[in-house]
Structure formats: structure tokens, C-alpha cells
Amino acid sequence: MNPEFQRNIWFECTPRRVVFLLVCVALVLLAGHSSLGEEGLRNAAKYIFYGLTIAWGARHAATTVIGEMRERTWDIQRMSAISPFAMTWGKLLGSTSYAWIGGAICLLVLFFTAFREAGPIAAVADFFYFVSLALMAHTVALFSSLLAARRRQAHSRLDVFFFQALGIAAAWCVWTAWKFVVDGELSDGFSTDNFEWWGMQINQAVFYAASIVAFLGWAIIGCYRVMRRELSVENSPKVWVAFLVFMVIYCAGHADTDIIRALDDDEPLPFLYAMLTLASLTYIAVFVEPKDHVLYRWLAEAFAARRFHELYSRMQAWMISYVAALAAGLVLIVVIAVDLDGFPGRDWRGVGVVLAALGLLTRDIGIFLLFAVMSGAKRGDYAAGITLGVLYGIAPSLFSPFGGHALFYPVNPELGVLGPLVAWGEALGVWYAVYRIGKKNILEKRVSPPVGAVVA
């Protein structure tokens, strides 16, 4: 047995706790059945599953690594020979094992009630749905806590609650997607509506069920990749690149929906979707990833020494997404330039909008880095987030009476060439500050002689 899974079972599933759980679950199910019969039984099982397996399990998944760090046992785990994959599933299923014991009883009840109500296929689909809900909640809670662990920042109960909430939010996404799979009630069967994706007509139920599986798979891969880093194993950026490709294909395929079609001829829209997807992932990545001064110093030195292969191997995810977003934007500009009529706005102003958007993305990444390189900035990412909130939310309304709106919303076709000029001007200003402050605080701050100085 996986030793990490076994250790968790020793902790979580002591005989006394298991007996207590079984009695409690049985009593609630019995109460549900006595009040409303089979429907009451199913509802009771459903709500126990939501509360115990999903919400409580997400909390355990969120605590599993942070708890180890708090108890100072994490280094012992890192020093073990357990492989990153075994550690990932050992923690994912082990820490939630208690929640799964209660969940297993509920799943049995749900399966048999669904079987009696709607037949075997619906029962299997229902089983898949509930398992996906819980797995997604647990995986996202673990993933977010692992990311926070990489930043060595998250230890409080509030942090754990936040990761648990993220897990539950992810489960809510599955719940929403499932509404497109099942047509109303379970007994009504699966949706027969078709869905247009990359111009293909795909059954809506199949598409969303496959989406749930795909995103669950990526969440597990994400946990595994972060776990590798925690266990000192280097990650190449290939998997992140694969995820970007997946996301671009997945999101850009939606560009053919009726809503978008209503705008205009939709030829460049997949590229627009690609750029927006990559830009969104860049924002998420730059917010989440640790702004490690030592890594940035190392990257700067590797760049100066033209050690490009090493540089590639240690690039952060936001750097790759940012380059990809720029590339997608440039492709979009070319497509617009080739077929000006094909873009909403129908003239060169479309090019200006895309350029301005790329400028704003560059500026915003710079703002995150600026707060990261400032000395003593411990929670720089939050400060950067608030700054962006002010820039996009409050400042435009403050300055618009004086005609300063364009400074904050240069992504506007009406501004013509001024839009990209303003956006890239702001970006250059921020990046100049990053360069100056970063040089002082990261490159020059090191209080040491050159490498290799041996004291005799």
C-alpha cells in the first residue's frame, strides 16, 4: 500500500471515528427515509455527500500539506523515497478518506435510488457526477494549498478556509456543467441538444461530460506537477505549454457561437479568444507564482551568460503564457490586417485595440513585478491586485470628468493610434521602474564577493 495513503488512514480512520461516522450517516438516512420515503432517502444522501464528502473533504485536502508544514513534518516527507505521483494520490485520497467512507454509503444510496428511478445508465452517470464533484473539490483544494505552500505563506485557518472555498467553487463549476448534461431531472434523460465547437455539432451532454473529465484531469496533473517541485524534482515547462494549447483550443472553439456570430463575420475571433485565454492565464499565473528574488537573479545572470537552455528549464509559467499571449496577439493583428472587414470595427482601429490590450497586459505584469521587487514587499501580489482594481475600477471614473478616461481604458477603437501609445507608454514606464528597483534590490543587494572566492 502507498505509505502516505496508509499513514493518512491511520490518522483519519481510527475504529472509533469510523463507527461514529457510520452511526451518524445511518441515522440521517433513516430520518430522510421515514419522512419522505425514497425521495427523502435520496435527498438525505445527497446533502450528506455535499456537506461531508465535498465540503469537509475539501477542508482536509486543503490542510494536508499545510498541516505538515505547520507541524514541521513536511521535511521528513520531502526526504522520503515516495514518488511525487504516489505522494499526490496518497495525500489526495488519504487525507479525504474519512469523508469518502461517509461518501461511499451515500453513493450507494444515490446509485440505487437513481437506478430505480431512471435505469442503469442514468445511475452510472449520476455516480460519475457525484464522484467528479467530490474529486474536483478535493483536487482544487489540494492544488491551491500546494501553490500556497510553494510561496511558504499560507498557514492560518483563514488560508485553509480560502483553499476549501476554492475547492467548493470548483465543485460548483462541475455542478453547473452537469446541468447541460442532464436535461432537467435525472429521469428525463440526457440532453439531446447539440453544441457548436470549432464549427462541429457536438452533443451537449457529451461535450460537458468530457469537459468535466478533462478539467479534473488537468487539476490532478497540476497537483502532481506542484508536488514534484515540492519534492525537489525540477519541472520542464512542457506540461504548462500543453495546458496552454489545450485551453486555447478549448476556449477558441467557442468563438463560433451565435452570440459572437451576431457581432460580425467571425473569422479572426478564434485568435481573439486565444489571446484573451492566454492573457487570462498569464494574470492568474503571475498572481499565484512565488516572486522569488533568488530565481529572478539567477534568470538574469543566466540570460546575461546566454545559458538559454537552463533559462528555459526554469522559466515561470507566467513568462511562458505572456510570450504566448503576445504571439497570439501578433497573429491576430496579422489576421486583421489581411482581412480588415473581418473584424468588428472593420478598419485599422481593430489593430490599435489589440496593440493596446497587449500593452495593458504588459503593464499589469510589470505592476505585479514592481511590487515583488520592492524591498520589504511581503504581500506584493495583493497590493498589485488592489492597484489593478483601482486602475480599472476607480481611477477612470475619477478622471473621466477631466478627459483622462483614455489613460485607464486605452482599449478603445475611438482612440485610434492614441490607445496603443498610451498603453505601451504606461507599460514602458512600469517596466523601467521594475528594471531600476529590481537592479538595486535583487542584483546589487547581494552582500557577497563573486562566486568561487575561497577563504584561505
Add this chain to the structure above:
Amino acid sequence: MIEVTRLVYEYPSKRALHGISFTVRPQSIAALVGPNGAGKTTLLRCLAALEMPYLGEVKINGMDTRTSPRAIHASLGYLPDFFGLYDALSVRRCLHFAARAHGIAEQNVAAAIAKAAERVDLSDRLETPAAELSRGLRQRLAIGQAIVHEPSVLMLDEPASGLDPQARRDLSNLLVALKAQGMTLVVSSHILSELEDYSDEMIIIDGGRIAGGNTVKLREDTKATLRITLASSHAGLTPFLARQTGVEIVDTQPLSVTFRFSGDNSARVRLMRLTVAEGFEIMSFAEASRQLEEAYFAEVRQHSAARDVRSAP
């Protein structure tokens, strides 16, 4: 074998290790000493592949910490300066988890637990929860966890802090026994008296550098360091010894001569007989290890002097 080459480790605003290089021989005990904040724990964590070097290379049994961290973790035992125990688990389960986590097959775990428990003298407490153990016993359990898979290299960070004299002696005996069984040990401490009994060599870390630039040998395995002490001063002892095969004079004092000797036990007996037959009044003829504290302060004085010269305008 541990090989460290030009190891640099950096914190955001500070370089903690400044391009240090050294080697620890197989089946030896290296003492990692230095004042608080010198970089001992950082170095130990780099050796254990828990932290990756900024520059340079660390090799454990030929494996690079950067490219084979998990293989190194599997072959290492590591005791952090805190114990890292699961308080809710019994001693048996703590050792069971440690054994399985280090790749011992399920069918061999019971034997590994029994052996580790015996080594750290916890055989009679296997069912006791870790939380109920005293500090000394928790320390032993933590060491038991670190050695349950019989690692080839064992690293211990401040292993004797807080232990009573008897427990320290037991620890010292255990470490010597582990070395005799083939392990290579690195023991970090800032309490020199702890390390005196078992260390073969000393790595003095001061300000992220190795004082003196290299390890300090405290014992030589191939050559014994011997000292003859006379009842009264005799200037002829040093030249007499220098003429004997396998003798290399280290230090001469009015009443004693310290020398390295490469002969075996019977050669040692012959040398003693010859010395007596030559008419020297011998009070003692014994092995002389270099006093660790003496060596430490000698190196640190030199290091401080060199640093003062460098920092002078």
C-alpha cells in the same frame, strides 16, 4: 562519499554559502561546526537535496542533488533540528511509515522496525504514542526513523541538543557503531564537546565559508597518531623516532613527541619495545587525537585574521 564543489546558496538579500568545496570520505564522521547563523543548517539542507544550490554541485554517492534528488532522498537518512514526528502515531507506526516511505518492502518492514528500535533502545516502547515520549526518547525515535532503512549517508542537525549526559553518550556510541557498519555521517552542531568523541574530521563554517578553506582532519584511518610521554625531558627521542620506519613526526614538546605511525599493531609493539630498550623512560605510549576544540579555535583564529587582512583598507 559526499562531494561538494563551489557550492553557492542564496537567500533573497544574502548569500548564505560562498562557493564552498569539500569532500567527506565514505565511512567517516564529519562534524559540521560553527557559530549560530554560520550556514550549517543551510549547508546540511543542500547536502540533503532539500534546497537546490544557486551555483555549484553537490554529489552524494556520485548522484547530483539537482538531477537525482529523489534517489538521494532514498539513500539518505536525515534528522532535522526539530524531530519531525507524528505525535498521534505509536513508535511502531512511526518506524513503519519511515521504513515504507524509504522503499522497504512490506515483508521486510517488521525486521527493519525491530532492528532500528533495538539500535535506539526503544524496543520496549513500540506501542507508545510518540506524543507520550520524553524529549530524549523522542530524539531517539527521530534517529530511529532516520536509520530504519539503513542509509549509506546519515545527516544529523544538532542531534544532541537538549539531551542529558547519559543520552549524549548513548548517541555518541550509536553514531560510532553506525560508522563501523559502513555509514557516512555528517553531524552539525555548535557544541564542540558533543562531537569530540566520534568525529573524524571537522568542517568549520563561518559566515558561509569554510574556515581554512578545507576540512580539518581529526583522526587518520590509515595512520594512527601516537604520542609518547616521558618521565623526564630527553632531546634524543625525536631523532630516534624519526629514524624508525613508518614514523612521521607531528609535534615535539619537552616531555612528549606526537607522531603519525603507519605500522600495524605488532609494529606498534615493536616500536614501543625498541624505545624502552633505547633507555627512554616512558610514562605513556598512546593514541593522540587532535583535540577538537583546540583545532576549531586554531582555524577560526586564522580565518578571522585572514578576514581582517582582507577588510583592511
